[in-house]
Amino acid sequence: xxxxxPAAYQGFYHDVSQTIEPARLITDPLRTLAFGTDASFYRxxxxxxxxxxxxxxxxxxxxxAHRYQLPVTFRAAGTSLSGQAISDSILIRLGRGWxxxxxxxxxxxxxxQPGVIGAQANAWLAPFGRKIGPDPASINSCKIGGxxxxxxxxxxxxxxxxxxxxxxxxxxxxxxxTLLDSRxxxxxxxxxxxxxxxxxxxxxxxxxxxxxxELAERIRHKYRLKNTTGYSLNALLDFDDxxxxxxxxxxxxxxxxxxxxxxxxxxxxxxxxxASSLVLFPTVEVACQAVAAVKATPVSAVELMxxxxxxxxxxxxxxxxxIAQLGAEAAALLIxxxxxxxxxxxxxxxxxxxxxxxxxxxxxxxxxxDPEQYAQLWAIRKGLFPAVGAVRETGTTVIIEDVAxxxxxxxxxxxxxxxxxxxxxxxxxxxxxxxxxxxLHFVFTQDFSTSEEVSRYSGFMDEVAQLVAVEYGGSLxxxxxxxxxxxxxxxxxxxxxxxxxxxxxxxxxxxxxxLNPGVIIxxxxxxxLEDLKQLPAANELIDKCIECGFCEAVCPSAQLSITPRQRIxxxxxxxxxxxxxxDPQRLAQLQKDYQYFGIDSCAVDxxxxxxxxxGINTGELTLQLRQQRNQKxxxxxxxxxxxxxxxxxxxxxxxxxxxxxxxxxxSQLMGKIxxxxxxxxxxxxxQWTPSMPTAAPALSRQPEYNRGLGNDAPxxxxxxxxxxxxMGPARGESDSTPLTQKTIALLNxxxxxxxxxxxxxxxxxxxxxxxxxMPAQAxxxxxxxxxxxxxxxxxxxxxxxxxTSPCVLRAKNGALDPRLQLFEPLAFIDQYLLPxxxxxxxxETIAVHITCxxxxxxxxxxxxxxxxxxxxxxxxxxxxxxxxFAGDKGFSLxxxxxxxxxxxxxxxxxxxxxxxSTSRTCEIGLSHHSGxxxxxxxxxxxxxxxxxxxxxxx
Numbered sequence: 001x002x003x004x005x006p007a008a009y010q011g012f013y014h015d016v017s018q019t020i021e022p023a024r025l026i027t028d029p030l031r032t033l034a035f036g037t038d039a040s041f042y043r044x045x046x047x048x049x050x051x052x053x054x055x056x057x058x059x060x061x062x063x064x065a066h067r068y069q070l071p072v073t074f075r076a077a078g079t080s081l082s083g084q085a086i087s088d089s090i091l092i093r094l095g096r097g098w099x100x101x102x103x104x105x106x107x108x109x110x111x112x113q114p115g116v117i118g119a120q121a122n123a124w125l126a127p128f129g130r131k132i133g134p135d136p137a138s139i140n141s142c143k144i145g146g147x148x149x150x151x152x153x154x155x156x157x158x159x160x161x162x163x164x165x166x167x168x169x170x171x172x173x174x175x176x177x178t179l180l181d182s183r184x185x186x187x188x189x190x191x192x193x194x195x196x197x198x199x200x201x202x203x204x205x206x207x208x209x210x211x212x213x214e215l216a217e218r219i220r221h222k223y224r225l226k227n228t229t230g231y232s233l234n235a236l237l238d239f240d241d242x243x244x245x246x247x248x249x250x251x252x253x254x255x256x257x258x259x260x261x262x263x264x265x266x267x268x269x270x271x272x273x274x275a276s277s278l279v280l281f282p283t284v285e286v287a288c289q290a291v292a293a294v295k296a297t298p299v300s301a302v303e304l305m306x307x308x309x310x311x312x313x314x315x316x317x318x319x320x321x322x323i324a325q326l327g328a329e330a331a332a333l334l335i336x337x338x339x340x341x342x343x344x345x346x347x348x349x350x351x352x353x354x355x356x357x358x359x360x361x362x363x364x365x366x367x368x369x370d371p372e373q374y375a376q377l378w379a380i381r382k383g384l385f386p387a388v389g390a391v392r393e394t395g396t397t398v399i400i401e402d403v404a405x406x407x408x409x410x411x412x413x414x415x416x417x418x419x420x421x422x423x424x425x426x427x428x429x430x431x432x433x434x435x436x437x438x439x440l441h442f443v444f445t446q447d448f449s450t451s452e453e454v455s456r457y458s459g460f461m462d463e464v465a466q467l468v469a470v471e472y473g474g475s476l477x478x479x480x481x482x483x484x485x486x487x488x489x490x491x492x493x494x495x496x497x498x499x500x501x502x503x504x505x506x507x508x509x510x511x512x513x514x515l516n517p518g519v520i521i522x523x524x525x526x527x528x529l530e531d532l533k534q535l536p537a538a539n540e541l542i543d544k545c546i547e548c549g550f551c552e553a554v555c556p557s558a559q560l561s562i563t564p565r566q567r568i569x570x571x572x573x574x575x576x577x578x579x580x581x582x583d584p585q586r587l588a589q590l591q592k593d594y595q596y597f598g599i600d601s602c603a604v605d606x607x608x609x610x611x612x613x614x615g616i617n618t619g620e621l622t623l624q625l626r627q628q629r630n631q632k633x634x635x636x637x638x639x640x641x642x643x644x645x646x647x648x649x650x651x652x653x654x655x656x657x658x659x660x661x662x663x664x665x666x667s668q669l670m671g672k673i674x675x676x677x678x679x680x681x682x683x684x685x686x687q688w689t690p691s692m693p694t695a696a697p698a699l700s701r702q703p704e705y706n707r708g709l710g711n712d713a714p715x716x717x718x719x720x721x722x723x724x725x726x727m728g729p730a731r732g733e734s735d736s737t738p739l740t741q742k743t744i745a746l747l748n749x750x751x752x753x754x755x756x757x758x759x760x761x762x763x764x765x766x767x768x769x770x771x772x773x774m775p776a777q778a779x780x781x782x783x784x785x786x787x788x789x790x791x792x793x794x795x796x797x798x799x800x801x802x803x804t805s806p807c808v809l810r811a812k813n814g815a816l817d818p819r820l821q822l823f824e825p826l827a828f829i830d831q832y833l834l835p836x837x838x839x840x841x842x843x844e845t846i847a848v849h850i851t852c853x854x855x856x857x858x859x860x861x862x863x864x865x866x867x868x869x870x871x872x873x874x875x876x877x878x879x880x881x882x883x884x885f886a887g888d889k890g891f892s893l894x895x896x897x898x899x900x901x902x903x904x905x906x907x908x909x910x911x912x913x914x915x916x917s918t919s920r921t922c923e924i925g926l927s928h929h930s931g932x933x934x935x936x937x938x939x940x941x942x943x944x945x946x947x948x949x950x951x952x953x954x
Contacts, residue, residue: 002027002048008068009047012090015064016050024051024095029586030593033573034566036091038075039548041397041448042083042484043533046073046091053095055261059177061092062259065514066176073516074255076114076145079138079549081400082483083531084150084254084519092259094145096559096902103128109168111264114145117553120878122270130267133161136479137382140611141550148263150481151228151252156301156336158437159226161268164234164251168264172250174198175258175510182247183264191243199242201508205501206236206245215497222494226404226437226478228252230490230520231502249505254481256516257509271300271338273345275369276377277352279333280326280362287331288411291435293355294335295407298348303334303381304435306414310380312387312430318376322363330362333435334381337367345369384432385443386613391428392445394543397535400443403468404478407438413474416467417442424460439478448532458529461489469493484531487522538575541621542568544614551608551618556884556900561601564608564618570594571621599625601896603886604771605852626773634776637769641777644722645762652726655695689894691927693727693920696738699760705744706753713753716832717792718744721804722764723920730924733933735943739920743803746942750836757792765807766814771887782814789820796820801828803936805918806887809853825918825938826854826862834869837945845873846940847908847915849926852882854918866937867916870944877907885925901929908932916940 002013005027017025026032026049036046052058065072073087076094098115107128112121118139122131134147135154142152148170153162169183178194181187192199210216216237223234235248250260281287284306291302307330314323337352339345349367368374389398405413414431417440421429429444447453468474469492476486476493491499506513506521518527537543545568552563562570570590577587604619630637640647699720706713720740728738735742747754757763763785766778789800796819802808808824816822823831848867850860867874884890884900908930915934917923926934 005047008070009090012064012068012070013048015067016061019060020050020052020057024053025049026051028589028593030570030590030597031562034562034570034597035075035093036086037547037566037569038078038080038083038085039546040081040083040086040483040485041399041446041533042086042531044086044088044531046087047089049091049093051093051095053097055171055173055179058092058173058259058261059179061090062173062175062177065090066512069512069514071514071517074145074149074259076143076149077117077138077141077549077552078146079142080146080150080254080483081402081480082477082485084481084483084516085146087516094143098145098261108267109264110267111262112144113262114143114148114260116144117879118142118144118147123878125267126270128267129270129272131270132265133157133166133268134163135161137385138548138550141548141553144263145260148251148260149254151232151479152481153226153434153479155303155434158434159223163263163265164232164248166266166268167248167251168266170247170250170260170264171262172247173259173261175512175515180243180246182243188243198508199246202236202242202245205504205508206240206242209233209236209501212497215495215501218495218498221473222475225406225475226434226439227475228479228481229475229477229486229493230482230498231257231505233498233501236501249509252481254483254516254519256506256520258515269340271345272340273342273369274300274336274338274374275345275349275367276334276336276374277349277367278320278365278377278380279335279356280323280364281331281333282327282360282362283329284331284414285411286359287333288407288414288435290333290356290359291410292407293359294333294352295436297351297355298337298339299335299352299436300338301334301336302435304410304414304431304433304440305332305334305381305384306418306431307331308418309384309430309432312391313380313383316383316387318379320365326362334377335367381432384430386615388428388430388443388445389546389614390544392544393447394537395449395535396445396447397533398443398546399446400441400480401464402439402441402478402480403464404475405438405440405468405472406474407436409472409474410435410438410440413438413440413468413472417464420460420463420467423463424456426460434478437478438474449534454529454532458526461528465489465492482520484518484522485528487518487520488525488527490520534576536572536576536579538568538572539621539624541624542571542616542618545616546613548613550611550613551616553879554607554611554881556603556605556882556886557601557896558899559902560896560899561597564612564616567598567602567618567621568616570598598622599629601893603852603882603884603889603896603900605882605886606856607852607881610855623770623773623775627775628773630773634774637772637774637777641769641780644764644781645759648722648726648761652695652698655693655726655728689924689928690732691730691924691933693730693924694736696724696726696728696740699725699740699756705756706748709748709751709753711753713751715755715798716747716752716828717755717757717789717798717800718747719757719763719789719792719800719802719807720760721802721807721920722768724803725761727920727924729935730927730933733935735935735939739803739936739938742936742942743801743938746833746938746945747801749942749945749947750833751947752832755792755798757788759788763788765810767806767810768887770810779814782811785811786817786820789822790817793820799823799828799832801825803938804920805851805853805857805859809857812857824854824857824859825936826859826866827857829866829937829941830862833941834866836948837941838948839869839941839945841870841872842944843872844914845875845909845912846871847875847877847912847930847932847934849880849883849915849917849922849934850876851917851919851922855881863916863918863937867940870940873909873911875909875912877904880904880907883922883925885922887921890921890925897925898929901925904930914940 071089102111107130136152337348426444433440602622609617766781770778799821805824890897916937923934
């Protein structure tokens with residue numbers, strides 16, 4: 001693909017490819033579009049996307065970019081909202097590395113590479129009772145590189161705990177490739193020798209700034225507020241050492257002054273005890289007066305919600321009913337307090353309550369620390385953005401703007417913003433925000449498909465800028481970054497003196513203007529109205545997607561192919577090109593490449609729906625596309641559905657043959673032979689691994705399983721999955737008992753009489769058919785499955801235990817008969833078995849894999865809680881969500897399983913010898929890629945449990 005690039009890009013590609021392998025130099029139309037998309041409402045498609053793996057590679061890329069005079073943009077997670085992470089030139093993405101960290105000083109200091117997700121940093125710090133200061137709403141998805149480059153903050157961060165104020169040092173690379181490590185005197189001395197003139201110029205700019213009282217005071221005023229508009233000019237006043245000035249200028253510079261390759265943070269305490277309250281007021285004016293009073297108390301966060309915002313979620317499940325009865329002028333404050341001790345928390349609550357007492361209040365929700373009630377309160381606040389996104393018209397985008405008023409003018413600001421909504425007919429717009437800092441977010445929907453709509457947006461933003469920046473001296477970007485969105489307004493907000501200072505800083509640090517041009521400094525007054533992203537209708541399953549990227553962190557194919565966001569971006573483009581008919585060559589190429597990247601490599605695990613603000617399950621689109629593709633195979637699928645028992649026997653025989661061959665040839669030769677066969681067959685022959693299961697014996701329905709149990713024993717229907725029925729443990733495992741037999745033994749141990757359904761080998765929940773896009777056959781098997789369960793359970797009189805969590809999720813998503821009491825292992829064990837068993841935990845470390853179905857069922861805590869009762873130490877690997885085995889994908893597309901579990905083996909503690917899960921097929925891939933056996937948690941529970949001793953009779 002690179003042969004079609006302009007000459008300068010071809011030269012860049014050729015020279016860079018001498019060091020960086022071509023697989024990480026991406027030029028094809030599918031991935032440049034996919035990887036070039038961020039969460040903003042702007043669209044640029046890069047010529048080349050480079051996945052950089054080291055500082056040396058970034059230095060090389062900058063050197064070659066300078067040689068060919070090609071602009072470059074750095075990208076972390078791409079969750080930024082203002083257009084600062086896109087490029088039509090060279091986009092440098094973080095590769096698989098960049099995820100290292102070091103913790104020092106008992107958690108008070110943490111060193112983070114830019115590829116670390118913010119929430120993961122906090123997970124590492126949690127045992128120390130600490131966290132990083134920045135707490136953006138996207139912290140579960142955004143990465144440290146973006147958090148620092150945008151000076152992101154959040155609900156509790158305020159101005160005191162953002163990256164600027166908690167920075168302990170960094171490693172950075174300047175436009176000319178010079179590396180600075182500000183954390184060591186050796187690094188500082190080396191930099192002073194290399195960049196003496198640059199540091200002298202920075203020192204001179206600092207002296208000039210301090211010598212202008214009016215400019216200096218304007219800068220200090222701007223940073224009393226939350227402010228990310230423009231460069232961090234406060235660095236010129238706050239520090240004397242030009243190296244400290246430089247590293248603080250990098251915070252919030254959005255990749256326009258250099259590249260941050262590691263950040264060191266002073267951490268902040270994470271309160272052990274928290275409580276929240278929802279306080280309602282008759283008007284927004286009263287609410288804002290209350291904010292000013294509460295600010296003087298030891299409060300952690302105060303979130304303001306106007307009446308429109310409350311109305312957008314008042315009919316959602318779990319919302320207090322009285323919200324719907326509020327008057328048209330009402331407003332709410334969601335208030336949080338946090339402390340190290342329960343007693344101190346109570347003191348804080350009393351102080352806050354006392355501060356609120358002079359203000360008229362409507363019926364409210366008092367402070368609560370109950371986890372469920374606490375979560376419900378914050379669900380109101382977190383549901384505001386998706387509430388607007390869910391009701392937007394197809395083809396429009398959701399825009400979330402981010403301003404800050406001086407707190408004393410907050411109520412006036414709210415009212416005047418509401419007046420602008422009315423004037424410009426943004427009737428769905430809502431306002432909420434971090435009230436302690438005067439920081440307001442307003443969310444509205446916008447159509448960019450016509451010039452009239454673009455003009456409406458332009459007029460609205462011009463008036464917002466005048467209102468916020470000029471009339472009230474506030475910030476046009478409090479925490480979302482300047483980007484392209486506010487670049488035309490930077491001079492309006494800051495004034496000409498400050499803007500010229502920013503231009504001088506840009507010229508000093510990036511004299512060629514190649515680092516993320518057009519961002520922050522942009523002389524085009526219409527830059528915010530150009531390169532606007534269209535979100536055309538593509539499929540009702542995905543049309544609500546706003547391309548935020550929250551889904552990407554949990555996608556198992558992210559390191560192999562593309563993510564849910566990128567699948568949606570591409571499908572929109574394909575549908576748009578089909579309707580337009582103007583570029584058949586591009587359309588044909590995208591359709592061809594989408595087959596593997598978009599359809600074949602999707603695990604269809606549904607975890608994206610748990611992270612998506614509007615609940616989109618991109619896997620449903622994939623299944624629909626597979627159904628269209630597989631229509632020609634419907635006859636084969638129907639035959640298999642009708643002859644499922646025979647197919648199970650064939651599978652069992654195949655596993656027997658494979659195991660016998662394995663025993664004769666050994667693992668090494670067996671792997672080579674099957675690997676060669678897979679290659680020669682174009683993937684038709686499935687890859688064999690030493691973790692492949694042996695054949696499980698057919699399960700008998702004879703009652704010898706229930707020996708010693710009388711007719712009065714409680715009954716349970718045991719429903720093994722089809723995988724459990726045919727797949728036994730792998731050769732060489734210490735316990736060769738098939739899962740079916742192990743499960744029956746455990747149920748009997750707990751005193752349950754086990755009922756086995758009739759015609760068991762022909763039963764299937766339909767998941768194998770559903771995952772192939774065969775809904776008719778999937779529903780047929782599910783119906784047969786349920787009918788057999790009704791019969792075996794005496795029409796629902798007995799609970800039903802299914803040993804594999806994906807089967808239960810499939811049934812519950814497929815209109816489960818309400819008479820059936822269907823349980824997956826964790827819920828049944830928790831409710832029925834644990835009260836009947838004595839557990840003697842083992843002094844071992846047990847690895848836990850929480851399957852995607854377990855997560856979607858909401859049973860993650862049940863699994864980790866169970867293992868904690870069975871073993872002294874429990875290990876849950878970081879950032880491994882779905883294993884990527886995806887039914888049979890681990891056989892037919894082993895690279896998906898390998899990509900999803902790429903970091904598993906290196907994470908496992910040295911003393912970990914066993915892993916547990918709740919899906920037999922998942923356990924095959926987990927065992928192979930971890931080097932330790934994974935099996936059902938039932939094996940562990942059976943090993944450590946015994947019947948609960950009966951109380952002695954009196």
